[in-house]
Every structure is written in structure tokens, then in C-alpha cells.
Amino acid sequence: MMAFSLKFCLILAGLCSLVPGHLAEELPDSKDTAHPLSASHRISPYMADFGINLYRTLVSKSNTTNIFFSPLSIFTAFTLLALGAKSTTHDQILQGLGFNLTQISEQEISEGFQQLLHTLNLPGNELQLTTSNGLFIDKKLKIVEKFLEDSKKLYASDTFSANFEDQEAAKKQINDYVEKETQGKIVNLIQDLHPDAVFVLVNCIFFKGKWEKPFDAELTEERPFHVDAKTTVPVQTMRRLGMFQVTYDEDLACWVVTMDYRGNASAYLILPDAGKLEQVEDALSKEQFQKWSRNLDRRAVDLYFPKVSISGSYDLKVLRDMGITDVFEEKADLSGITEQTKLKVSQALHKAVLNIDEKGTEASGATFVEAIPMSIPPVIDFNSPFLIALYETSTRSTIFLGKVVNPSGN
Incomplete structure (x- = not known):
């Protein structure tokens, strides 16, 4: 075995492009009964907890900027990485992801x-x-066959030979893969590779959904968005008067609106009252989302919602704060990936992009009609920082999670 340590890079990319729709009929608190997807349902609560814990960690680093990431992407990549980890490194990864091996x-x-x-x-x-x-x-690196087999079987991983001695060629090869898998929306994700890099794991997620009940583009207008007590920015704001699944949480002082896409995905939109954002963030948990789900009520609402174009880029060494430490250090044990040399994770990058606009909605918007009660509906105006969570409903997976402080970017 070589005496020196070579580098392993972990790259994650996620794209979320949303276009206008309606509210969730199936919500993530649905009781788990005998179901063909029960195996995936077993891991979804752990993913939900991990996403919220990482959200809190990122907020602790900066509470005044947009936050947007894919718990599904990060969770998947590090669980895949655990396949090749051993001893303390292996245990730290699984525990940091929230798994309790006495329960699962x-x-x-x-x-x-x-x-x-x-x-x-x-x-x-x-x-x-x-x-x-x-x-x-790297074409010179011998990978443990079991790791290749398991990563292919369990995670449908694609394997590519790369020449890491040619840094520019390797970087281009990886960036081209990310660009292709995110349909051209995330380009040049990797700016630099560590000079000793010999192995890169890339996880990509691409999501694009259309609302079932669209906004009317003709009603979109510029309205003020209150970034904080001192800062207001103009934002193109969509409007729809219709029936929504909503609840107002008196204890936390926030509105919760759920919206559905065509297909198996839904969004939670959480709008705290002025000065109550931190209170809502402190209360976040999968149990809190379940409580909101139980209290949702279908009612007429005059909804204002901004167009959003934000991204989040993160150095995932922040996971050290959640107990995943050894994998980034010289004492890392990734001998389940290769026994040829000693590996550690030198880079762990994640980028997620969120776009909410009206693309693709004009045709259906022209024919959409919805009956609403004659009484004056409440106005819910997302004109101040709010939280957003996106779920894939059939697997109960947290696809994206974040906070919009400024819809036009940080």
C-alpha cells in the first residue's frame, strides 16, 4: 500500500425549476401501512431529520442570506460513501446522517x-x-470490486475512468457530466480539483414541475418584498385567487400553504409573521410538519407569491458540525473503496438552484376555472422571508429545503 494519502472529491448538484400549481392532497405525515414502497418509507424520516439539522447548521453560519439545498442529494451521496468507509469513519457518517443502527x-x-x-x-x-x-x-487506481458492485446495484451509479494527472481534462469531464445531468442549468460547478485527487463522486438531482392550478401571468406585477426591517426590494409577484390548503399556526405565528405539482410532488410554503422567523426556525422538525399537515384546511385565499431565482453553494465540510469529521482528515478509513492507497475527502461541494416562474403555464392558465365562495377571502402575501420544503410524495422524500430571504438572490 502506498504510504501517502490521495484525495477523494465529493460533488453534489441539484436543480429545482418550478412553475405554478395547486395544493397537496397527500402529505408527508401519511401513516405508513403495508405498501410496496415501504422500504423507501423506512429511510424518509431519517432524511427529514437530517435536512432540518443541516438547515439549522447552515443558518448558524449565516442567518441573513438565502439558503437552498437538496437533503436528498447530500443524504444519498454520503450514504453511498458509507459503503466504502470502515471503522470510526463509517460509524460517524451514518450517525451524522441520523441513522440509529439499533432501529434500522x-x-x-x-x-x-x-x-x-x-x-x-x-x-x-x-x-x-x-x-x-x-x-x-483515476485510471491508475484499483477500486474494490464489492464497492463498485454495491454502488451500481443499490445506487445505480455510473463509473467513469478519468486521467487526474491532466487536471483540466478531468475537471471538464466532471463538469460536463453535471451540466448534462442538470439539463444545462448548472455549469462549471468545479473550479479547481485538488492536485492529488484520484476519485470523485458526483450526485446530481434535477427537478422540474408544473403547478396543477397555475397563476395567471397577466396578474403578475412588481410589488415590494421586505428583506428585513431596513431593506425592501422590488419583485415580480404572481397572484392567484383560489382554493388552497392552508393553516395559520397561532403558537408559532405563521401561515402554512401547501401546493401540488402535476405528478407526485408537493411544496410547503411557510410564511412567518414579522419578527417571528427565528421562532419558526427553532421549532422546525418532522413532527412540526406533520402537525401542520393535520391542521390544513381547504379554503379560499387571495395568494401573492414572488418569482424566485436563487441558488445555494456549500462546502460540505460543514458536516463536521454534525459529527462527520474523520472522512475529511488523514485518519479517514475509506479502505472499502480502495486498498491501494489511503483516501480522504478533500473537497465536498454542493450547489442547488431554485427557479419559480410562469414558464409553461400560459396554455393551461387560459382555460383554468375554479369556483370560490362569495365571502371575502384572506390575503396571504409572501412579501417577506419565508421557508420552502419540497417533497416527493410517493417516497416521502425531502427533495429540497430552504429559506428565501431575497427572491432575486442574495
């Missing part, structure tokens, strides 16, 4: 991901939702 076995975790990724990538869904894992391996 590694076999159940693997079966859950196998079913989850298979379901998400099924063709014919009205949603455009795809996930992919790419392993870029």
Missing part, C-alpha cells in the same frame, strides 16, 4: 435507497425528476 439495519438502509432511487427515476411521470450518481476514478 444497514441492509434496510441499502434496500430503502435502492427502492427510492428506482422509484424517483421511473419514466412516464409528469414531473421531470431524475437523480444520478457518477464515480470518476
Whole structure:
């Protein structure tokens, strides 16, 4: 075995492009009964907890900027990485992701991901939702066969030979893969590769959905968005008067609106009252989302919602704050990936992009009609910072999670 340490890079990219729609009929608190997707349902609560814990960690670093990331993408990549980790490195990864191996076995975790990724990538869904894992391996590096077999079987990973001695060629090869898998929306994600890099794991997720009940583009107008007490920016704001699933949480002082896409996905939109954002953030948990779900009521609402164009870019070494430390250090044990040399994760990058606009809605918007009561409906105006969570309903997976402080960017 070589005496020196070579580098492993972990790259994650997610794209979420949303276009206007309606409210959730199936919500993530649905009781788990005998169901063909029960294996994927077993891991979804852990993913939800992980996403909220990472959200809190990112907020602790900066509470004044947009936050947007894909728990599904990060969770998948690090669980795949755990396949090749051993000893303390292995335990830290699984514990940092929130898994308790006295409650769920590694076999159940693997079966859950196998079913989850298979379901998400099924063709014919009205949603455009795809996930992919790419392993870029230096042509001189010998990978443990079991890791290659398991990553292919359980995570549908693609394997590519790369020449990391030619840094520019390797970087282009990986960036081209990310650009292709996100349909051209995330380009040049990697600016630099570590000079000792020999192995790169890339996870991509692409999501594009259309609302079932669209906004009318003719009603969109510029309105003020209150970034904070001192800052107001003009934002193109959509409007729809219609029937929505909503609840007002008196204890936390926030509105919750759920919206559905064509296909198996829904969005939670959480609008805190002025000065109550931190109070809502502190209360976030999967149990809180379930409570909101139980209290949702279908009613007429005059909804104002901004067009959104934001992105989040993160160095995932922030996961050290959640107990995943050794994998980034010289004492990392990734001998389940290769026994030829000692590996550690030198780079772990994640980028997610969110676009909410009216593309593709004009035709259906011209014919959409909805009956509403004659009484004056409440106005819910998303004109101040709000939280957003996107779920794939058939697998109960948290696809994206974030906070919009400024819809036009940070």
C-alpha cells in the first residue's frame, strides 16, 4: 500500500425549476401501512431529520442570506460513501446522517435507497425528476470490486475512468457530466480539483414541475418584498385567487400553504409573521410538519407569491458540525473503496438552484376555472422571508429545503 494519502472529491448538484400549481392532497405525515414502497418509507424520516439539522447548521453560519439545498442529494451521496468507509469513519457518517443502527439495519438502509432511487427515476411521470450518481476514478487506481458492485446495484451509479494527472481534462469531464445531468442549468460547478485527487463522486438531482392550478401571468406585477426591517426590494409577484390548503399556526405565528405539482410532488410554503422567523426556525422538525399537515384546511385565499431565482453553494465540510469529521482528515478509513492507497475527502461541494416562474403555464392558465365562495377571502402575501420544503410524495422524500430571504438572490 502506498504510504501517502490521495484525495477523494465529493460533488453534489441539484436543480429545482418550478412553475405554478395547486395544493397537496397527500402529505408527508401519511401513516405508513403495508405498501410496496415501504422500504423507501423506512429511510424518509431519517432524511427529514437530517435536512432540518443541516438547515439549522447552515443558518448558524449565516442567518441573513438565502439558503437552498437538496437533503436528498447530500443524504444519498454520503450514504453511498458509507459503503466504502470502515471503522470510526463509517460509524460517524451514518450517525451524522441520523441513522440509529439499533432501529434500522444497514441492509434496510441499502434496500430503502435502492427502492427510492428506482422509484424517483421511473419514466412516464409528469414531473421531470431524475437523480444520478457518477464515480470518476483515476485510471491508475484499483477500486474494490464489492464497492463498485454495491454502488451500481443499490445506487445505480455510473463509473467513469478519468486521467487526474491532466487536471483540466478531468475537471471538464466532471463538469460536463453535471451540466448534462442538470439539463444545462448548472455549469462549471468545479473550479479547481485538488492536485492529488484520484476519485470523485458526483450526485446530481434535477427537478422540474408544473403547478396543477397555475397563476395567471397577466396578474403578475412588481410589488415590494421586505428583506428585513431596513431593506425592501422590488419583485415580480404572481397572484392567484383560489382554493388552497392552508393553516395559520397561532403558537408559532405563521401561515402554512401547501401546493401540488402535476405528478407526485408537493411544496410547503411557510410564511412567518414579522419578527417571528427565528421562532419558526427553532421549532422546525418532522413532527412540526406533520402537525401542520393535520391542521390544513381547504379554503379560499387571495395568494401573492414572488418569482424566485436563487441558488445555494456549500462546502460540505460543514458536516463536521454534525459529527462527520474523520472522512475529511488523514485518519479517514475509506479502505472499502480502495486498498491501494489511503483516501480522504478533500473537497465536498454542493450547489442547488431554485427557479419559480410562469414558464409553461400560459396554455393551461387560459382555460383554468375554479369556483370560490362569495365571502371575502384572506390575503396571504409572501412579501417577506419565508421557508420552502419540497417533497416527493410517493417516497416521502425531502427533495429540497430552504429559506428565501431575497427572491432575486442574495
